[in-house]
Amino acid sequence: MRPLLDVVDLCRRFPVGKSQLHAVDMISLHVMPGEAVGLVGESGCGKSTLVRMLTRVLDPTEGSIRFDEREIGYIPAARFTRTPDRALIQMVFQDPTESLNPRFTAFDCIADPLRRLKGPWTTAGLKARVEDLAGMVGLPVELLGRFPHQLSGGQKARVGIARALGPEPRLLILDEPTSALDVSVQAVVLKLLDDLRRRLGVSYLFVSHDLNVVRLLCERVIVMYLGKVVESGPVEAVFATPRHPYTKALLSAIPSRGEEGGPRIRLSGEPRSPIDPSPQVCRFFGRCPLGADACQTEMPELREMGEGHRVACHTPMD
Amino acid sequence: MRYVLAENPVTAGAFVGFALLIALALFGPMIAPFDPLASDTDIALQPPSLAHWFGTDHLGRDILSRVIVAARLDMQIALAAVALSFVFGSLLGVLAGWYGGGIDRAIGRVVDTIMAFPLFVLAMGIVAALGNTVGNIIYATAIINLPFYARMARAETNARRDAGFVEAARLSGNSDARILAAQVFPNILPPMMVQVSLNLGYAILNAAGLSFIGLGVRPPTPEWGIMVAEGATYIVSGEWWIALFPGLVLMAAVFCFNLLGDGLRDIIDPRRRT
Amino acid sequence: MMLLEIDNLSLNFRTRSGVVKALEDVSLSVGRGETLGVVGESGSGKSVLSFAVMGISDAAATVSQGAIRFEGLDLLKAGPSDLDELRGAEMAMIFQNPRTALNPIRPVGRQIADVLLRHAGVTRAQAQDKAVEMLARVRIPDPERRAKAYPFEMSGGMCQRVMIALALACSPKLLIADEPTTGLDVTTQAAIMDLVGELARESRMATLLITHDLGLAAERCDRIAVMHAGHVVEVAPTAELFARPRHPYTARLISTTPRPGASLAALEPIPGSLPDLRGELAPCRYSARCHLYQAECDAGPLPRQDDNGRMVACRRPA
Amino acid sequence: MPVLVSLVLRRLLGALPSIAAVVVVTFVLTRALPGDPAAYFAGPAADAQSVEEIRRKLGLDKPLPVQFLAYLGDLAQGEMGTSLITGQPVSADILARLPASVELTLCGLALALAVSLPLGVAAATRPGSWVDHMARVISTAGVSLPVFFTGLLLVYIFYYLLGWAPAPMGRLDLFASAPTTITGFYLVDSLITGQFATFRAAAAQLVLPALTLGLFALAPLTRMTRASMLGVLGSDFIRTARAGGLSRGTVLVTYALRNALLPVVTTLGMVFSFLLGANVLVEKVFAWPGIGSYAIEALVASDYAPVQGFILTMAIMYVGLNLMIDILYGLIDPRVRIEA
Amino acid sequence: QSRDETLLVVVESGTNSLDIHAVGANPASYGVVWNIYDRLLSYGTKTMPDGSLSYDHTNIKPELAESWKFTADDEITFYLRKDAKFHDGTPITAKDVKWSFDRMVAVGGFPTFQMKAGSLEKPEQFIAVDDHTFRVKLLRKDKLTVPDLGVPVPIVLNSELIKKHATEKDPWGLEWSKLNDAGGGAYKVESWKPGEQLVLARYDDWKSGPLPKLKKVVIRDVPSAGNRRALVERGDVDLSFDLPPKDSQELAKGGKVKVTGTPIENSLWYTGMGVKQPPFDNVKVRQAVAYALPYQKIMDAVVYGRAIPMFGGPATPTKAVWPQPSPYNTDMAKARKLLAEAGFPNGFETVIHINQGVASLSEPMATLVQESLGQIGIKATINKVPGANWRAAMLKKDMPLFIDTFAGWLNYPDYYFFWGYHGQNAVFNVMSYQNPEMDKLIDASRFETDAKKYEDQVKGFVKMAWDDVPRAPLFQYYLDAAMGKNVQGYTYWFHRAIDFRSISKK
């Protein structure tokens, strides 16, 4: 099977004064059709930047993005809107409040992409489709006339999901879709997402910093640190035997209820700056409990450690 | 909205005042008790009386009638000037805020240049150079107000350029122009409306100031600023009513616009919406 | 006598749209050296409670009944100057979102020194020295230089450490931590919590840890109080609470939280949402969401005190 | 502080195009003025010929671009030409009159600040209370009055009716003699030289016009203080300060007000430039020998050089003002200072 | 210095030059020059019917020249006083006089123009015979030559002092004298802040007349008329000048201060019509307008009686004076009839131009005129021309209808008509009026020596001016000054500036 999304050596740098901020640095990844891939990493490591490039609202500095065998990375974001692929990559945003136009009703929010990307519609046809979508995400039809500020967080999240599903995408990118929600609402949304994937066969790229959530929803996980992928692999494998010290620290930091809880990895020191980072030094160096000499002279490459389990570390753990 | 009005009687008052001003502007000539232009030197400079509630001016014209009739012109000047600066200012601002880069710098330059003039003096210069017609007063007022809209629209647009809903709109297949028109603009409108109502007041004041230094509309057209300016010379000699009444009405109008701005702010503040 | 005793505290907010009954009949106590966790969904009144204890409630708040006793002194009856003496000296607080909780335009050392000057009866120079010392204690590298830095020059984790230094400057007897780690990365979060725990242990300081992260509470607290819509619905020693939740809300809260090892199917969302705290409320504020609801619940929850310090406010506890 | 120096340099450089644009626009605008200075200054009985002669003398017979180049050349040498109505070099006129305007504006601003800061703070600490409402009404009223009307009213009441204020006739009454010029600000100069009678006289003359300006500036400053103070008071770090048991005064002043001042400072800059405009009217009412009244006279007389000089001065002042605000901002806010 | 020896004066706008010869010297400079410089001769004083003082244009008296006589038919010799000194102490000599006279005919502009009116045109005319004798050669016999030497222009400047500051570009040292006192008059400039105030101090060595009483004069600019009024009313200043008529009227009535109003000689406010601009080329239209003007309203509501009406007079002139009341009166029926006869029964549209520089008078007048004309169907809009542009507008001569004033310094009707009506089309003939017959009469009268003939000529052209009405006379305005009751000796002068030398305080 060919990957639905295939990203090679993608980079995005932002100018900061005279220097460059390497938000995303030579990232390669792929998503297979029908697969759910998790993307984790700490705040500011470039998850959103990556995702915004993949959804083609942000232009990459370098690298290629192939979607369904077509190279879409070079199409300027403004023009991509007019290509047929626009409908096929959709996204659910982190903050359900901020991502809904406060002056659009729930109906308008869901109908907007339909009007632009599908159609033509008759008024009745559009209404039927919107109600259909609302039903799919479990949003009561009577709420469609409301404005975002009149909806609860969970309801807003559903509007966002319905909007993204409207154009029948093949790849759905979810940028921390539940981090602004309460646990009880989060549970509802997670179940909904999982259910939808099973029913519609859509591929997910699920961004989060909550490993527990990723583990619940995804088959494969990619761990990012400061613009780089440090580890990737099947969820089970990564969670059971994290090979990168950062992943390990991440996992061990999850508050456990005293049930399991292996030895905790303490991270000390400050993260390196993403501005003009040295290409020779491992990004994790300085915080890494294992830091070796090689880490300062050579950037570790991703290496295959087992079935699809790859890690970028000179001294992988076991 | 009804809720805010009920909560805040001052704002409600401002709305009533605004409605009154509009009514005056529309029907002023019909309800004015006297011909505002008819002079009668026999009754010149009479203090307020039952016949002439606001007294008469130096040519014996009825001040009340002049004040009423002037409402139309003053409102015209204010509305037209503000409309012009709003349209062009927000257009420039939105473009600058949206595209950033060179466009932003170019527009910023223009706006900075306007701002670098002492604004009232710029208005004076424009009216003096082009002639003191109503049209030119409106243009001058519009030009000096333009930077405020441009800056505000720029800031508001800039703040929303990367907002989630804008990105969502892009994902939904909206073109830039469409996003600007349908998504961004309606959202920056409310704060701009507050500015509009404040500016309506400033526009009237500006026109009045121009009148005061002799660059206002042509006599004998009644206009509040001119009436105050004319009346100013009579204050010391004790004929206070000539300047006072138009001054009060002018003040009331500006006051009303300003309070309206406050009220609008309350109404459009999403936290106050139910 | 416990260090802090909250007795039947009820607190209301006067707002434009009616009275918000934010706390009702809340009774809690914290002993010296103990860590009490307070958990619950967003809006359940956790922050309101902590502010009430610190006496920094919003101006719109009124306490309609109850007492808060700190070492026997009724804080609600104490004069403002007495409170000022206590605050910062005897009891201190650290807040969620450390970046915004520090004055952005004052060097952090100065902010710590301000508190010391107020309470410790030291000179300005001494206060400054002590501030540096405190920064060192919370393991901020290069404390001398950092004392002159501004919050925006520091990472979130460092700001939180400054907050802790600020709170602990006068060696208080009680520390209230209101969601001290939300918004921080999991790795940082662990480090911060370790630090708080350590410092508390060193000086036998009592801690009131407020969080909505059950995992965090489980890991760090001796006892946990569960709040729902302004009520304390259950208080129990940590292990017992998780092992044997008695209130249906507690049970649901636990089962709705993703945790390692659990599957998506095991997530059981809590139906409905927190009731609107304005206007008339059912005596049991959970009754509308409760799967065990029965008519007798309308008579109001029965607080049941258990011999080993457990409390549950429910007619039909598990 | 090299950061500051580079900031200043960068700002100045950035302002150059604006200043250049101002020079061009002003030049074009003044040439578009309907008056014919040649005819005006040719005297009461000139015929077409003598007007032409004057025109030649003034260099107005040359094509506009040539005139513009000549103007630029003069500017480059620091020459702003000669005013025909006062007969003085424009630079001398402006130098002599600028302190008067600036002193007045600063006093107005100081007066406004003295009222609006406490008022805004009081309103913000008790939103919805009568203080709040009063602040709103007072400040709105202040900005609703045309400045010239306020000025006239004040003169009528305090000078004509009550006799409390001195006659509105400029910076000093007729009996006081001007202090030795050091800064040009009478208040400052008289204090430096110890002429206390003059100080009193100058202060007395300043009260009404400064009040007029101050009233006008009250509204934006009070509003901004209130709004920003409200925002700051609701922010997290104030809660931290309170939780730290800091005294109410410290919390209000050291923590809240200093932060709230940031937007107020920005507003201050805008208000200052507004006031410089309003000055034009106030100076006329109070016979204040500042550059505002100078500009009006010149404008009405189509006296190009002073109008150009005036606007250029104002533009430079505006740039300088913004620079000062930036620096002030940097002093208050370390984020600006360090990131600059 | 005692308050009694200081005079505080407020004026609307102050001088811009200390030298009347400089380009752009404004009217306020006449007064400064009048007081700080001497001329060869001056005018005496007379008491008016109302008890106020006025200069006497019939009485020419010595100032710097002790005496003068016609030493030939075409030559006047002036004998200068020998003790006169400039402010810097150098004696005043005929050389200075010659230099000063050369200067004013050479600099061009207004001074040259004004001297031409007295046939003083070329440097060759002026001869310094010896240190104290100065001779003027006459180009022609002109009755205005001697009177013209008493106007503010022919001042005697300190030539040596100025020459020190002259440059190649500026041989007459105008730039310097504009800013500095180079005189020998009764007052010297103590300090001057342009646009703010001028302080004059008495020159104690002044010899050309009795030493003035006032030791110091402070002239402060106060643009606001209301303030000027308030200041004098409250006694804070001694003399307030440039008062609007209403304030003068009320102050006079109020009795707290003394108001002296003197009709300005040889002056007239009028409604002018561009006779080359249709339909005002039709005399009937002009007459219609003249009959439609609201004369009395203007007297009441605009000038508040501080003027002499110039309407409702006899049909033909009775005296050889100017101005005198015209036969026109407000008569709408007649106006309508005339307009219909002219072919405009329904009126027409036009524009009234006024000078914004004098808007306080011209604007209400224009408003009343506009309203009045409206009643006979003439729809007029008012165009306020900025003061700066007024002269240019006058020069262009394209204003169909306008309201303005003109006054001549030298009080002779022929002088007025020569500038205001003569077909040579001077600036002041804004109407572009040309009537060869009138021109003949005017030209003849200027050099007429026979009193009877002169009277007939004057009556002749006045009558023509009435019949053709290129300008419809409105009123002769007062020059008003309000002063404290203790101010004595204020005298009206044709140049409408204050002569401080005669003033004292009691």
Ligand SMILES: Nc1ncnc2c1ncn2[C@@H]1O[C@H](COP(=O)(O)OP(=O)(O)OP(=O)(O)O)[C@@H](O)[C@H]1O
């Ligand atoms: N437009 C931009 N200009 C400059 N820097 C940017 C821009 N957008 C993002 N960055 C920087 O790029 C880095 C990565 O940001 P990004 O938002 O992708 O992180 P993230 O992993 O999504 O973080 P979070 O978990 O907080 O959402 C950050 O350091 C951020 O400051």
Ligand SMILES: Nc1ncnc2c1ncn2[C@@H]1O[C@H](COP(=O)(O)OP(=O)(O)OP(=O)(O)O)[C@@H](O)[C@H]1O
């Ligand atoms: N100043 C106030 N005025 C009115 N209502 C308030 C005020 N402060 C808090 N409330 C209300 O009190 C209730 C409890 O709020 P609180 O902030 O204590 O929740 P929380 O448990 O801390 O939630 P979170 O986890 O989001 O911090 C909420 O319903 C809130 O709306």
Ligand SMILES: [Mg+2]
């Ligand atoms: Mg992100």
Ligand SMILES: [Mg+2]
């Ligand atoms: Mg909280």
